[in-house]
Amino acid sequence: MTEYYIRRALFIIPTLFLVSLVTFIIMHATPGGPWDTDPGSRTSDPRVAERLNKAYGLDKPLYFNPESAQRAIAEGKEPLAIAQAFMDSQFNQFLANLAQGKFGPSFRYRGREVEDIIFEAQSGKPFWQNRFVATAALGVVALVIAVAIGFPLGVIAALKQNTWWDTFSLFFATVFYGIPNFVLAIFLILIFGAGLGWIKIVEIDYWDNLRPWILPSFVLAIPTAAFLARLTRSSVLEVMRMDYVRTARAKGLAERVVVIKHILKNSMIPVVTFLGPALAGLITGSFIIETQFGVTGIGRLFVESISRRDYSLIMALTLIYAFFIAFANFAVDVIYGFLDPRIRMGRG
Amino acid sequence: MAEPVPAVAASDFQVIQAFTRKPSNLYQDAWNRLLKNRGSVAGMIVVGFFTLVAIFASVLAPHNALENFPNNSYRPPMWIHSDDPTKSGLAEFPLGTDTIGRDVLSRAIYGARTSLIVGFIPMILIVVIGTIIGLIAGYAGGKVDQAIMVVIDLVYAFPDLLFFIIMMTALRDTWIGKLLNGLFLLFVSLALVNWVGVARLVRGQVLSLKEKEFVEAAHSIGVRDWQIMMRHLFPNSLAPIIVSAAFRVPQAILTEAILGYIGVGIRPATDPQSFFPTSWGLMLLEGRDAILTQPWLLITPAILIAMILLAFTFIGDGLRDALDPMMKGKI
Numbered sequence: 183m184t185e186y187y188i189r190r191a192l193f194i195i196p197t198l199f200l201v202s203l204v205t206f207i208i209m210h211a212t213p214g215g216p217w218d219t220d221p222g223s224r225t226s227d228p229r230v231a232e233r234l235n236k237a238y239g240l241d242k243p244l245y246f247n248p249e250s251a252q253r254a255i256a257e258g259k260e261p262l263a264i265a266q267a268f269m270d271s272q273f274n275q276f277l278a279n280l281a282q283g284k285f286g287p288s289f290r291y292r293g294r295e296v297e298d299i300i301f302e303a304q305s306g307k308p309f310w311q312n313r314f315v316a317t318a319a320l321g322v323v324a325l326v327i328a329v330a331i332g333f334p335l336g337v338i339a340a341l342k343q344n345t346w347w348d349t350f351s352l353f354f355a356t357v358f359y360g361i362p363n364f365v366l367a368i369f370l371i372l373i374f375g376a377g378l379g380w381i382k383i384v385e386i387d388y389w390d391n392l393r394p395w396i397l398p399s400f401v402l403a404i405p406t407a408a409f410l411a412r413l414t415r416s417s418v419l420e421v422m423r424m425d426y427v428r429t430a431r432a433k434g435l436a437e438r439v440v441v442i443k444h445i446l447k448n449s450m451i452p453v454v455t456f457l458g459p460a461l462a463g464l465i466t467g468s469f470i471i472e473t474q475f476g477v478t479g480i481g482r483l484f485v486e487s488i489s490r491r492d493y494s495l496i497m498a499l500t501l502i503y504a505f506f507i508a509f510a511n512f513a514v515d516v517i518y519g520f521l522d523p524r525i526r527m528g529r530g
Numbered sequence: 531m532a533e534p535v536p537a538v539a540a541s542d543f544q545v546i547q548a549f550t551r552k553p554s555n556l557y558q559d560a561w562n563r564l565l566k567n568r569g570s571v572a573g574m575i576v577v578g579f580f581t582l583v584a585i586f587a588s589v590l591a592p593h594n595a596l597e598n599f600p601n602n603s604y605r606p607p608m609w610i611h612s613d614d615p616t617k618s619g620l621a622e623f624p625l626g627t628d629t630i631g632r633d634v635l636s637r638a639i640y641g642a643r644t645s646l647i648v649g650f651i652p653m654i655l656i657v658v659i660g661t662i663i664g665l666i667a668g669y670a671g672g673k674v675d676q677a678i679m680v681v682i683d684l685v686y687a688f689p690d691l692l693f694f695i696i697m698m699t700a701l702r703d704t705w706i707g708k709l710l711n712g713l714f715l716l717f718v719s720l721a722l723v724n725w726v727g728v729a730r731l732v733r734g735q736v737l738s739l740k741e742k743e744f745v746e747a748a749h750s751i752g753v754r755d756w757q758i759m760m761r762h763l764f765p766n767s768l769a770p771i772i773v774s775a776a777f778r779v780p781q782a783i784l785t786e787a788i789l790g791y792i793g794v795g796i797r798p799a800t801d802p803q804s805f806f807p808t809s810w811g812l813m814l815l816e817g818r819d820a821i822l823t824q825p826w827l828l829i830t831p832a833i834l835i836a837m838i839l840l841a842f843t844f845i846g847d848g849l850r851d852a853l854d855p856m857m858k859g860k861i
Contacts, residue, residue, distance in 0.1 A: 197687040204688070208700045356569070360843035361836045362784050364791060368814075368832045372825050466689055470788060484692075485792055488699045500696070503689045511687065 190515055194508045201504040202280075202497060206273055209493055210244055243271050276497060285498035290490045296498045300480055314502075317472065317479030320399055321465035325457065327403035328410055328464075333453065335407075336414025337446065343419060351411060359408035364470040367401045371474065398475040402468055406460050413456060417449040424448075455517050462510035466503040556769065556853075563852035570848025576841035584642040591636035592622070595807040596799065599623075603631035607826050626826045628816055637808050638830050644796065644809035645838060648713070648786040649779040652720035657775050659721060660728025665759050667729065668736025675733070682726045690723045694785055698794040712796040713806060716789070720782050731774055735767035769853040776849045780842035787811040787835050791818060810835050 243249075251268035259267075279286045285296035303311040332355075339351040358366075374397065421427065422445055430440045469481030476482075480499055487495040564570050583590060593599075605627040606612070608619040619626065625634040667678040697719040701707040707715045739745065740763065748758050789795035790811015799807045810831040817828030 193683065197684055200684050201688055204693070205696055208696050356843060356847060357840060360780070360840040362787070362839060364788065365832045365836050368828055371821065372829070467691070470792060473792065488695055488794065496696070500689070500692050503692055504687065507689050508687050
């Protein structure tokens with residue numbers, strides 16, 4: 183069984199490799215480079231572009247470097263040095279950096295390393311006030327809101343099945359599950375921003391006060407809350423029909439005890455396992471919301487870096503997102519195994 | 531169906547008849563159940579309405595989607611009146627005009643075409659590819675299955691929206707990106723990622739179905755493998771495929787809207803004769819930057835997208851309840 187988990191954990195590595203390779207292939211299969219659309223870089227001079235390419239290693243071949251290997255052979259170097267010369271390419275450079283926990287220099291934020299842009303706070307701010315934490319915090323707050331709304335709604339709907347309560351909450355859960363949150367955000371911005379003037383649409387400093395967080399985290403939370411309500415409802419309904427619930431009632435336990443100790447506790451299993459992927463989904467799925475509300479997180483950075491062709495930044499962010507998703511999937515498998523031994527046996 | 535035998539008395543016959551019903555199959559039953567689901571019926575009406583609008587767009591739209599009326603830019607919807615006659619709504623442009631004076635209603639009508647085609651074409655591609663690969667993986671088993679599953683797991687782990695964004699941005703200016711104003715690239719991107727969901731589903735179905743007696747019986751009388759797949763395995767896993775397909779449609783429409791909104795969706799058409807001159811995602815993009823001055827540019831596509839996504843969600847929910855009554859009420 184341990185072997186299965188180890189295999190499953192190790193599978194994350196080829197996954198991330200594939201993700202970076204595919205991203206790399208697509209990004210480089212395109213006409214145009216990072217210097218093209220930048221009005222400040224004076225790309226009209228090809229010599230400047232050449233130097234920039236050299237400085238950033240963009241003059242190297244994409245995957246393998248046979249030329250450099252041939253040169254090394256001609257110079258009569260050692261086999262190791264020849265192999266090294268053969269591997270001297272853009273993609274391998276990226277992998278080598280990655281092994282040291284670096285993403286390389288950004289192409290558009292001149293003189294800054296990608297990991298600094300993502301993980302370093304602006305000067306004069308505490309270290310934790312960076313883009314990555316902003317996105318993560320938004321995701322966590324949204325998850326808390328989603329649980330706080332979705333779980334009780336699902337429980338009430340199930341306990342009062344086929345009543346007005348049930349119909350009402352199921353209808354709203356379906357509606358808010360169906361409407362995408364960025365469309366919802368449009369309406370909320372129009373109402374609270376343009377109409378009532380409660381929020382500013384211009385860029386604001388998110389770290390100094392709490393108010394700007396309310397709308398984005400709430401909007402981000404709504405589809406998750408709706409899904410959670412439906413999940414909780416079906417889970418509670420299933421547990422309610424179990425024999426042990428009937429037994430608990432038959433032996434005369436108070437209804438409150440039956441509901442809390444027997445029904446709710448057992449119906450939490452699918453809900454809890456959903457929380458991991460839900461958090462990963464909220465963190466990786468927030469880039470439109472971040473763009474809409476001007477949150478300085480990595481999601482907005484991703485949208486910006488795409489149009490600017492900031493290769494290293496795109497690679498880094500894609501990889502971070504892919505890691506979140508792969509890790510969440512892995513976590514679900516592990517948690518499932520612990521909560522339900524039958525699954526564990528079946529998989530082993 | 532119970533055949534009445536001659537010895538039965540007339541009164542007994544009536545009793546038997548009361549308990550018999552017309553012969554029916556899974557899909558007939560499911561259709562009847564679907565028609566009893568109010569949400570699904572409402573969804574089907576909405577989708578039917580949008581389909582008609584999309585087909586007859588050239589008849590229904592008061593103007594061409596790309597025609598601009600130079601003196602009529604920035605018009606609000608017709609029910610908004612202002613003291614400034616150039617900024618007042620006109621009946622000629624019921625939902626207002628955009629920054630360069632194009633009719634919002636006409637654009638919305640033509641946009642329905644794009645949204646529906648984006649919903650259905652990738653769905654068909656996904657279902658066909660996913661079903662074939664899933665059938666092969668599940669039926670062949672062994673090394674073939676393992677190899678296919680590794681590919682499926684790898685694709686599954688790729689963050690799909692990121693993949694779409696990267697594809698659409700990177701290949702935007704290549705010839706692939708220009709085919710059908712970028713619709714072709716969108717179809718391909720959606721299909722490349724989403725077939726894995728269907729393939730997983732079909733493979734799971736086939737794995738359990740192929741152990742059943744009817745497949746063994748077919749084997750024993752020498753039915754060919756591909757015939758077993760097409761005549762026995764495929765029809766028996768059709769119901770979950772349909773449910774899954776139903777949820778692919780809104781997902782694809784949403785993807786188009788998201789990509790459009792962040793500015794990497796389909797390309798704006800320049801040819802007024804184009805069959806897909808605009809899309810709701812493009813309209814969102816045009817409205818995005820005018821949110822304070824011309825909110826109607828944003829509100830119209832936002833409402834339409836919300837409506838069609840809700841309609842498909844209700845249809846999908848109803849289909850799942852109808853095709854698999856055991857699943858009724860789940861999630």
